[in-house]
Amino acid sequence: MASLKELTHRPDLLTGGHRLCAGCGASIAVRQVLLGANAPVVACSATSCLEVSTTPYPYSAWKTPFIHNAFENAAATIAGVEAAYRALKRKGKIDKDVKFVAFGGDGGTYDIGLQSLSGAMERGHNMVYVCYDNGAYMNTGIQRSSATPFGASTTTSPAGKMVPGKLQWRKDLAAIVADHCVPYVAQASVSHWKDLVEKAEKAFAVDGPAFLNVLAPCPRGWRFPNEKTIELAKLAVQTGYWPLFEVEDGVWRLSFKPKDLKPIAEWLKLQGRFKHLFKPGKETLLEEYQRLVSNKWQRLVERCEAGQPSLVSG
Amino acid sequence: MARTVAMTGNIGCAYAMKQINPDVVAAYPITPQTTIVEEFANYVANGEVDTEYINVESEHSAMSACIGASAAGSRVMTATSSQGLAYMWEQLYIASAMRLPIVMHNVNRALSGPINIHCDHSDSMGARDAGWVQLFSENAQEAYDNTIMAIRIAEDPSVRLPVMVLLDGFIVSHAIDRFDLLDHAVVREFVGEHRPVNPLLDLDNPVTLGSFSLPPYYFEQKRQLRAALDAARQVVKEVFDAYAAISGRRYDFFETYRLDDAEVGMVVLGSTAGTARYAVDVLREKGVKVGLLKLRLFRPFPARGVARALSHLKAVGVMDRSDSFGAEGGPVYTETKSALYDLDKKPAVVGYIYGLGGRDTGPTQIERVVEDLINVAGGETIKSPVYLGIKE
Numbered sequence: 001m002a003s004l005k006e007l008t009h010r011p012d013l014l015t016g017g018h019r020l021c022a023g024c025g026a027s028i029a030v031r032q033v034l035l036g037a038n039a040p041v042v043a044c045s046a047t048s049c050l051e052v053s054t055t056p057y058p059y060s061a062w063k064t065p066f067i068h069n070a071f072e073n074a075a076a077t078i079a080g081v082e083a084a085y086r087a088l089k090r091k092g093k094i095d096k097d098v099k100f101v102a103f104g105g106d107g108g109t110y111d112i113g114l115q116s117l118s119g120a121m122e123r124g125h126n127m128v129y130v131c132y133d134n135g136a137y138m139n140t141g142i143q144r145s146s147a148t149p150f151g152a153s154t155t156t157s158p159a160g161k162m163v164p165g166k167l168q169w170r171k172d173l174a175a176i177v178a179d180h181c182v183p184y185v186a187q188a189s190v191s192h193w194k195d196l197v198e199k200a201e202k203a204f205a206v207d208g209p210a211f212l213n214v215l216a217p218c219p220r221g222w223r224f225p226n227e228k229t230i231e232l233a234k235l236a237v238q239t240g241y242w243p244l245f246e247v248e249d250g251v252w253r254l255s256f257k258p259k260d261l262k263p264i265a266e267w268l269k270l271q272g273r274f275k276h277l278f279k280p281g282k283e284t285l286l287e288e289y290q291r292l293v294s295n296k297w298q299r300l301v302e303r304c305e306a307g308q309p310s311l312v313s314g
Numbered sequence: 315m316a317r318t319v320a321m322t323g324n325i326g327c328a329y330a331m332k333q334i335n336p337d338v339v340a341a342y343p344i345t346p347q348t349t350i351v352e353e354f355a356n357y358v359a360n361g362e363v364d365t366e367y368i369n370v371e372s373e374h375s376a377m378s379a380c381i382g383a384s385a386a387g388s389r390v391m392t393a394t395s396s397q398g399l400a401y402m403w404e405q406l407y408i409a410s411a412m413r414l415p416i417v418m419h420n421v422n423r424a425l426s427g428p429i430n431i432h433c434d435h436s437d438s439m440g441a442r443d444a445g446w447v448q449l450f451s452e453n454a455q456e457a458y459d460n461t462i463m464a465i466r467i468a469e470d471p472s473v474r475l476p477v478m479v480l481l482d483g484f485i486v487s488h489a490i491d492r493f494d495l496l497d498h499a500v501v502r503e504f505v506g507e508h509r510p511v512n513p514l515l516d517l518d519n520p521v522t523l524g525s526f527s528l529p530p531y532y533f534e535q536k537r538q539l540r541a542a543l544d545a546a547r548q549v550v551k552e553v554f555d556a557y558a559a560i561s562g563r564r565y566d567f568f569e570t571y572r573l574d575d576a577e578v579g580m581v582v583l584g585s586t587a588g589t590a591r592y593a594v595d596v597l598r599e600k601g602v603k604v605g606l607l608k609l610r611l612f613r614p615f616p617a618r619g620v621a622r623a624l625s626h627l628k629a630v631g632v633m634d635r636s637d638s639f640g641a642e643g644g645p646v647y648t649e650t651k652s653a654l655y656d657l658d659k660k661p662a663v664v665g666y667i668y669g670l671g672g673r674d675t676g677p678t679q680i681e682r683v684v685e686d687l688i689n690v691a692g693g694e695t696i697k698s699p700v701y702l703g704i705k706e
Contacts, residue, residue, distance in 0.1 A: 044382070057527040060525065063520060066523065070408060077378045079368065080340060080381060080386065080390075081383065083388075084337060084387060087337035091337075116371075116378065
């Protein structure tokens with residue numbers, strides 16, 4: 001894998017001057033993933049903060065070919081680009097080796113784009129799909145998605161007198177994609193840049209579809225100061241809310257295993273979207289939260305320690 | 315050499331696709347289109363084409379992948395029907411806005427609900443404002459010819475728009491018809507090499523497609539789309555001429571039949587033209603001065619030509635195989651009536667809705683229309699729309 005020094009010499013394909021917020025995790029995720037391509041790459045984005053903020057006509061922050069089609073179909077769109085590449089390469093009309101990557105937020109990936117993603121993964125296109133997961137529909141103003149954490153207050157799952165924010169646990173998208181028997185799936189975080197770039201390199205290197213689920217904190221949606229993005233991403237990993245793992249040819253492996261998990265409350269208390277959980281009388285909710293995180297973590301550890309592929313690709 | 319065959323309309327369309335040999339086909343099965351993509355899948359399986367065939371998981375992804383593949387710089391085709399076209403609706407507008415020359419068959423089928431698999435035009439009429447060229451086919455010959463011509467129209471530098479080739483579900487798609495095929499080499503030379511404009515795969519000249527366009531730009535971009543569709547009229551004419559030179563079959567925006575000396579006339583789309591032509595002959599035998607205008611190009615609508623062709627009539631009956639609920643009549647009726655408005659001496663116009671959900675439309679129904687038109691020519695008024703062959 002490339003050293004930090006080598007990475008600094010790779011071109012930045014998403015240039016500065018885009019209109020994403022200060023402290024936005026999405027642009028960090030995209031830049032780190034693109035460093036891992038290390039080859040000509042065509043990028044696609046679902047409708048999202050990323051798309052509207054990087055392509056306000058007539059400007060573009062993309063220094064590599066880029067296409068945005070619609071909200072739910074980044075996977076199908078890049079699949080079409082990749083198919084065209086294969087056809088034209090076979091006919092000798094293109095000679096370069098080109099990589100293909102699609103980016104989507106959690107709304108565009110876990111929810112409305114799930115069918116398109118599933119189809120593209122199953123068909124085996126040589127492409128990387130990256131979900132930058134900030135846990136809500138941030139572009140439209142912080143609405144709940146199936147990636148929103150339990151207990152988070154969003155504009156469509158507000159914490160009220162009777163309902164303490166979102167009542168459901170996050171969908172385990174990486175596991176769902178892994179069950180498509182694709183060669184590479186990983187979960188990563190913008191806080192662990194080396195891990196993320198290495199995973200991106202692996203994702204681009206495999207022959208076939210790869211999926212990366214990258215935690216990308218959102219200061220506006222999570223309600224924390226702009227400068228704490230990396231701290232929040234790191235705590236999500238250290239508390240076990242966002243484990244780092246990879247599934248290579250069906251074999252599950254933890255990328256980071258702390259000796260002891262930090263209490264989930266340490267991550268929750270820094271975010272305004274969870275502040276109602278810290279009001280008097282909500283102690284049982286916090287206990288339930290910790291139980292859920294610990295159980296999910298334990299199940300993941302067991303899955304990884306089993307050392308046997310649950311499903312083998314090919 | 316060109317040869318005469320007996321094939322269904324769908325197989326004829328698939329065969330034209332084989333001759334065109336597109337780079338990418340992304341498609342999803344739906345009745346009555348399915349036999350097109352099945353037949354094409356056979357060509358792929360047998361190595362008769364060089365196409366990358368994407369078996370997508372939905373029509374939405376079919377058009378999404380077509381957009382990606384066309385934007386990448388490849389020649390792209392697909393096919394659908396009814397619910398599939400409706401499911402693509404969002405993508406139809408994006409394809410035309412990106413000026414992507416995708417060619418798609420839509421085998422006309424009624425829209426749900428209630429669910430029905432048979433022919434009417436409500437699916438493609440729902441897409442008439444999407445910025446696509448729409449070419450209708452009366453029979454398998456026209457469906458085959460339109461497929462080949464559509465490539466040239468779509469890819470013309472002054473057009474660069476997607477084209478929809480329409481054929482009536484089951485009536486044209488599944489009936490075996492006798493028609494003529496061109497040689498592979500003639501078709502390949504006619505469609506030529508695809509020359510994409512600003513493709514994504516030109517890595518040395520990176521482009522951004524599908525930008526976020528705000529009020530200072532969006533309006534002009536849509537205005538340019540209209541300009542391109544208007545320019546398509548001239549290109550369609552040129553391609554029709556070029557095609558006549560290789561096939562001997564001469565097409566126009568519309569075809570008239572015994573209309574020149576007629577007093578009343580009908581406007582139809584698609585396969586019903588055959589029935590109407592037969593009815594015109596029967597009525598002409600009886601001395602009735604009736605004629606027919608069969609539209610081939612619905613988008614862009616050839617308004618001036620249609621108005622000129624109908625201007626001498628006393629009454630016109632416009633046949634719509636789809637309804638536009640809440641409007642004065644079906645879409646062909648409102649287009650035709652609007653086209654006639656600028657004439658000093660206008661024919662009376664009656665709108666007919668017929669054949670929804672595959673209801674059979676025979677010569678008796680056409681004769682009923684002509685009877686009405688003769689009465690209207692004589693001064694009677696008939697309120698539109700009239701529902702033909704309905705039980706009420």
